Amino acid sequence: MLTRINRDLTMAEAARVAGGGRVDLLLVADMVEPGSKVLDVGCGDGELLRILAERRGVDGRGIELSREGVNECVAKGLAVVQGDADTDLVDYPDDAFDYVILSQTLQATRHPRQVLEHMLRIGRRAIVSFPNFGHWGIRLQIMFVGRMPTTDNLPYSWYDTPNIHFCTIKDFRALCGAVGARMERAIALNAWGRRLRLTAPWWFWNLFGEQAVFLLNRQKATNGRRGNG
Amino acid sequence: MAEANLTILRDAGARAREADSPHSHVVHFGPDKPLQLDAGVELAPFQIAYQTYGTLDAKRANAVLICHALTGDQHVANVHPVTGKPGWWETMVGPGRPIDTERYFVICVNILGGCMGTSGPSSTNPATGKPWGLDFPVTTVRDMVRAQAMLLDHLGIEQLFAVAGGSLGGMQVLQWTASYPQRVFAALPIATGTRHSAQNIAFHEVGRQAVMADPEWRGGRYLLEHANPRRGLAVARMGAHITYLSDAALHRKFGRKFQDRSNPTFSFDADFEVESYLRHQGSSFVERFDANSYLYLTRAMDYFDLAGDYGGVLARAFKDTPTRFCVISFTSDWLFPTSESRAIVHALNAAGARVSFAEITTDKGHDAFLLDEPELFAIVRGFLDAAGKARGLNSRP
Numbered sequence: 254m255l256t257r258i259n260r261d262l263t264m265a266e267a268a269r270v271a272g273g274g275r276v277d278l279l280l281v282a283d284m285v286e287p288g289s290k291v292l293d294v295g296c297g298d299g300e301l302l303r304i305l306a307e308r309r310g311v312d313g314r315g316i317e318l319s320r321e322g323v324n325e326c327v328a329k330g331l332a333v334v335q336g337d338a339d340t341d342l343v344d345y346p347d348d349a350f351d352y353v354i355l356s357q358t359l360q361a362t363r364h365p366r367q368v369l370e371h372m373l374r375i376g377r378r379a380i381v382s383f384p385n386f387g388h389w390g391i392r393l394q395i396m397f398v399g400r401m402p403t404t405d406n407l408p409y410s411w412y413d414t415p416n417i418h419f420c421t422i423k424d425f426r427a428l429c430g431a432v433g434a435r436m437e438r439a440i441a442l443n444a445w446g447r448r449l450r451l452t453a454p455w456w457f458w459n460l461f462g463e464q465a466v467f468l469l470n471r472q473k474a475t476n477g478r479r480g481n482g
Numbered sequence: 483m484a485e486a487n488l489t490i491l492r493d494a495g496a497r498a499r500e501a502d503s504p505h506s507h508v509v510h511f512g513p514d515k516p517l518q519l520d521a522g523v524e525l526a527p528f529q530i531a532y533q534t535y536g537t538l539d540a541k542r543a544n545a546v547l548i549c550h551a552l553t554g555d556q557h558v559a560n561v562h563p564v565t566g567k568p569g570w571w572e573t574m575v576g577p578g579r580p581i582d583t584e585r586y587f588v589i590c591v592n593i594l595g596g597c598m599g600t601s602g603p604s605s606t607n608p609a610t611g612k613p614w615g616l617d618f619p620v621t622t623v624r625d626m627v628r629a630q631a632m633l634l635d636h637l638g639i640e641q642l643f644a645v646a647g648g649s650l651g652g653m654q655v656l657q658w659t660a661s662y663p664q665r666v667f668a669a670l671p672i673a674t675g676t677r678h679s680a681q682n683i684a685f686h687e688v689g690r691q692a693v694m695a696d697p698e699w700r701g702g703r704y705l706l707e708h709a710n711p712r713r714g715l716a717v718a719r720m721g722a723h724i725t726y727l728s729d730a731a732l733h734r735k736f737g738r739k740f741q742d743r744s745n746p747t748f749s750f751d752a753d754f755e756v757e758s759y760l761r762h763q764g765s766s767f768v769e770r771f772d773a774n775s776y777l778y779l780t781r782a783m784d785y786f787d788l789a790g791d792y793g794g795v796l797a798r799a800f801k802d803t804p805t806r807f808c809v810i811s812f813t814s815d816w817l818f819p820t821s822e823s824r825a826i827v828h829a830l831n832a833a834g835a836r837v838s839f840a841e842i843t844t845d846k847g848h849d850a851f852l853l854d855e856p857e858l859f860a861i862v863r864g865f866l867d868a869a870g871k872a873r874g875l876n877s878r879p
Contacts, residue, residue: 312836314836314837320840320842320843323840327839327861327864328860328864328865329864330864330865330871331838331868332806332836333838334809334831334837334838335840336839341828345831346832
């Protein structure tokens, strides 16, 4: 119960902080076809749903763990329910949405693999954005400081963080392979929110990308070709 | 003593008058328009009493139906004709309020089986010219909603912009969306559930037994015999009232404080403030409520099991629903805990419905939906604003 309360308090904060300048939200929004039906898992204060509704005419729904976030969203007129990505996605029927989005929340879930599998079951496509733990700044901190890294975007101490499952871009690609997700598009952003060159090799993305956004579908994997992101 | 008796008669008289000719709009449905009841009988003729606030717009699109709870009535936002107190939801309904009577045409119907002008056990049975008493057929939530739909037909309102209500009112909201999905654009079930739990049935049974154990109940014939089971109904209300609050709220409000004394009297007087409060709740309730109505309405709640009507699968009750929902629960509500609301949300998700769900943090218990809860108001306002935009309602009719 205690851990649950702690997570309640920190999840929305985490999404806000980890989102940094929220460039990722615009990138995510760009990946969504206008007029589609979208579920935003861990929707925080509803900023992405608002952008999607305004820019893409999307029929959006949200799930958010924190009570404050949910109430803020509902008061804005967004269709958001209080719930937990780890436990509540199971209640959604197959193919209920065109897109299921997990924006800066993957690392805070207890069972990232199951969450991703449910996303691909509920939606025809899944969009996942996450902070890349393989970024050089983080690698350097571990190498030279010898402690768990903290950055502007990831300010939590290891013992008090909602982010319990960090991964690198390479790790995430491996997970996609494991769950049979096909990568339709991928984008990596550097520390200044600029896109890395598409032609750059994956190791370069993994080292210099601070954030990553993946558009996935559930067709069997053709291992990791980046689309016209 | 003579004075006390006079009070009883006056109360009974005022209530009796409200039962047949209330201070409300009344629509009479003749023998040609019977109400089909779940009990398998027809009720005809019968009448419906209701209040309205605001103006119906030209497209008849801005009607909001408020469904009242067990001991509420249609006087949502006006002075109560029997008690002289303000309407029971004036914080929510009125000009500039979240359910804004300057934007919406608000209707509240006295519930079927009630005692404020819609046919119920204290109404006059047209066949005998005497109060129905226990001859009134046992009614269900579905019957209540069916009666309300007949009123809307009479008023020429095809689709409600919204239906809102808490507790038993919330049950009616859910029943509305299941029975008449095309007639409800937006639904606000608050502090409610899709079925009455065993614990809730148990509490109701205690209340009913308290009423029936009062010798003045006279086997339900008290109106004919000019009696009134005041004590039984008051005890029922006292017990029920505890379930509407929470341990924390009672503690905050009363603690172990003594009432007008500094020491215990070593008697069974109302030494504690909380005792005095409950006694007041009980005695003021009987002034405005009919004991048999209490039996009928608690029974209707007990019988409510929405999933049961759909083969035990709640999602089927909402299959292909076009209605947008906003489900609201309160953290300290132990009568209709958040888990009940979650069950509604799960079913709505499974049915692909457009649903919002918020749990509001409060220590005020089940009754929080009737109280000053700014977060509740913000959510209701935001939800209705967005729904109004989607429905194409003007900001002013």
